[in-house]
Amino acid sequence: MSDEPLGQRTAVYPGSFDPITRGHLEIVERALRLFDQVIVAVGRHPTKKGYFSVSERVDLISASIAHLPRARSANFDGLMVNFCVEQGASAIIRGLRPMGDFETEYQMGMANRDIAPTIETVFLIARPDHQFISSSLIREIAHHGGDFQRYVPEPVFEAMMSRLGSKAGS
Numbered sequence: 001m002s003d004e005p006l007g008q009r010t011a012v013y014p015g016s017f018d019p020i021t022r023g024h025l026e027i028v029e030r031a032l033r034l035f036d037q038v039i040v041a042v043g044r045h046p047t048k049k050g051y052f053s054v055s056e057r058v059d060l061i062s063a064s065i066a067h068l069p070r071a072r073s074a075n076f077d078g079l080m081v082n083f084c085v086e087q088g089a090s091a092i093i094r095g096l097r098p099m100g101d102f103e104t105e106y107q108m109g110m111a112n113r114d115i116a117p118t119i120e121t122v123f124l125i126a127r128p129d130h131q132f133i134s135s136s137l138i139r140e141i142a143h144h145g146g147d148f149q150r151y152v153p154e155p156v157f158e159a160m161m162s163r164l165g166s167k168a169g170s
């Protein structure tokens with residue numbers, strides 16, 4: 001890690017967060033036990049089409065982490081390691097689930113280390129009952145009228161219900 005003084009350690013938790021789920025929230029809460037500040041940062045995936053706009057996702061994260069005073073939301077363009085350097089962060093947080101995350105995460109972690117050797121990648125293993133959750137799965141359940149409330153923070157549930165309602169009415 002970089003030589004940040006103890007008491008000021010910042011980590012960036014990057015992702016698409018389209019939308020943030022309870023699985024993501026659990027990772028933020030656990031990362032706050034390791035770091036003084038966690039920035040939950042919406043990045044741009046090269047191929048994913050957005051369901052919520054980037055600014056909507058940032059606002060939904062902000063509302064979902066309002067109870068966590070040492071966490072904040074942001075968005076970034078370009079490489080996540082460059083954003084980490086800009087923010088004075090010493091680590092990238094990634095949640096790890098058993099279904100196929102490892103190879104991709106390993107490759108990304110190695111590339112990030114090669115580009116920015118002072119930034120560490122910290123993997124947190126997702127809780128067993130959150131390991132199957134993903135943003136697209138939740139969007140799919142919601143689209144087909146299934147009950148998805150338990151998988152998402154309340155502000156996301158409300159935003160998705162209002163979007164589904166406005167689609168149904170149009």
Ligand code: COA
Pocket residue numbers: 014015016017018021022023024027042043044045046048078079080081095096107108109111112126130133134135136137
């Ligand atoms: N709980 C629930 N779901 C989780 C999760 C958890 N703990 N951890 C990951 N997921 C899900 C996400 O919801 C997402 O699901 P989806 O595919 O249905 O949308 C999936 O796992 C992976 O998503 P995420 O962690 O958001 O990563 P991503 O592959 O969408 O990458 C960026 C997004 C923004 C981090 C990445 O594209 C990026 O940083 N781009 C910038 C350029 C860069 O630096 N690239 C790396 C170069 S080495």
